[in-house]
Amino acid sequence: MATEIKAPVFPESVADGTIATWHKKVGEAVSRDEVICDIETDKVVLEVVAPADGSLVAIVKGEGETVLSSEVIAQFQEGAVSGAAATEAVQSEEKVEQAAANTQAGAAPVVERAQAVQDQAPAVRKALNETGIAAADVAGTGRGGRITKEDVVNHQTKPAAANVTPLSVAVGERIEKRVPMTRLRKRVAERLLAATQQTAMLTTFNEVNMKPVMEMRKQYKDIFEKRHGARLGFMSFFVKAATEALKRYPAVNASIDGDDIVYHGYYDIGVAVSSERGLVVPVLRDTDRMSYAEVENGIRDYAYKARDGKLGIEDMTGGTFTITNGGTFGSLLSTPILNQPQTGILGMHKIQERPMAVNGQVEILPMMYLALSYDHRMIDGKEAVGFLVTIKELLEEPAKLILDL
The missing domain is CATH 3.30.559.10 (Chloramphenicol acetyltransferase-like domain)
Structure with a gap:
């Protein structure tokens, strides 16, 4: 029987949070007290751990979604991981790895790139689509090699290797990049602005x-x-x-x-x-x-x-x-x-x-x-x-x- 995994109880000073990273996928085996999810609030990042050995049955709140105190974020199944679920998780990982290998060989088909993006969490997919970066090109630092939103941002700002010819830029072209503020950065900005407006x-x-x-x-x-x-x-x-x-x-x-x-x-x-x-x-x-x-x-x-x-x-x-x-x-x-x-x-x-x-x-x-x-x-x-x-x-x-x- 599946049990609910809920967000931690937030203090009164914290209204809500955002799912930052899922470290485990549906069907992937997880150990008791292993970190499965990070929730970013306007003050700190909170870790959600597995209540027992088992696996995620369903993710209710995807990366980038807002979550309230004690709100259900996933369904968890205690016990051994079923063969079908484990196979599905392995196949998903293999698709991403295969796409990476094809990209390194210079022959990754468009359909595999699209599938590699699709296999990512919602916030990561959004970041990949907005930047035009292929998932296979990004080195994942999340649990199990998963790509996080920060990985996409870091890849975008990473300097090119010495042996790679930089892309030519048209004369007069000015490049910009747009990166969403983290909840913490937004909260700091709000507090600093309030201090200047509400105090003498x-x-x-x-x-x-x-x-x-x-x-x-x-x-x-x-x-x-x-x-x-x-x-x-x-x-x-x-x-x-x-x-x-x-x-x-x-x-x-x-x-x-x-x-x-x-x-x-x-x-x-x-x-x-x-x-x-x-x-x-x-x-x-x-x-x-x-x-x-x-x-x-x-x-x-x-x-x-x-x-x-x-x-x-x-x-x-x-x-x-x-x-x-x-x-x-x-x-x-x-x-x-x-x-x-x-x-x-x-x-x-x-x-x-x-x-x-x-x-x-x-x-x-x-x-x-x-x-x-x-x-x-x-x-x-x-x-x-x-x-x-x-x-x-x-x-x-x-x-x-x-x-x-």
């Missing part, structure tokens, strides 16, 4: 001499890594300095809910991370209770998760303040956009050596511009400037930060 956002700037932190890091980084198993970076200093500044200026750690101001008695700092799917902001919880090593390990783990697409919704839920580091990409100055409903975000930038006046003398110092964007409805200029100056002072005298002075 203002940015104030300052600069910090990074020499004291750099000297401390140079002196203790090897001992720190040996003791804690974590690399001592700059981010832990900024997280701890921001946490202390938030204690002194509670309004920056607050949020606006309708006509109410919500003052948070805890410090959950989001750290903006760039991933292939877009910008994500995982949250470090209770940073006032975290050690420098715990901060560094937490950021490292989130970076690995973001790279592998393993960030969960719980990793990015909440947050009372955000730090973003454009300096990793070489940015010297920027105006970060608020991460609603938060009322403040700190922007770090590239460390640049500049001539500075120190006690009447010119010294070359490693300087960093800091930017604090804030919601002027909630935070006055005096508080914003005081907050930023506090971070500057704590970083320029890190002993005060460590000794809680």
Whole structure:
């Protein structure tokens, strides 16, 4: 008897999702807890696993289709795969492989190309048809060598091999390509636009001499890594300095809910991370209770998760303040956009050596511009400037930060 496979229960903040990839076809054998489908939401990619050993009987929601929380997406049959279903799946795979072999020999008939496209999931077929790329030309990275929509996009943008003569382009011809936004990218765009339209956002700037932190890091980084198993970076200093500044200026750690101001008695700092799917902001919880090593390990783990697409919704839920580091990409100055409903975000930038006046003398110092964007409805200029100056002072005298002075 077939059982229903349903989409996961989405949190209240997630309305729906999109079937990104089916890793298994109808009739193909699957093991218990093996990933059979990826569902992309506006925050994360969720994996759906097989409830037992068996096979898919039917796919209810194809790739590219919208799915609601707990909605049925497939029918599953527990037990051994039937001979007929297994044969059908093998034959389908053989058609694609044969089409690939024929294409490499330069003699793939049109009918086989069409069949190869037809064997793909709906979203993949659509992408192949729109780009004019033959399915046999695309290297599949999905489970069992299946082609995903990302494979088609990557194939389209992949540079030609050195021994392949590039296609001639008519003089004056300008080439364009159109790629649909992912749900995550669309959601990020909506949130950033809403932040600029729904808040009285203002940015104030300052600069910090990074020499004291750099000297401390140079002196203790090897001992720190040996003791804690974590690399001592700059981010832990900024997280701890921001946490202390938030204690002194509670309004920056607050949020606006309708006509109410919500003052948070805890410090959950989001750290903006760039991933292939877009910008994500995982949250470090209770940073006032975290050690420098715990901060560094937490950021490292989130970076690995973001790279592998393993960030969960719980990793990015909440947050009372955000730090973003454009300096990793070489940015010297920027105006970060608020991460609603938060009322403040700190922007770090590239460390640049500049001539500075120190006690009447010119010294070359490693300087960093800091930017604090804030919601002027909630935070006055005096508080914003005081907050930023506090971070500057704590970083320029890190002993005060460590000794809680």
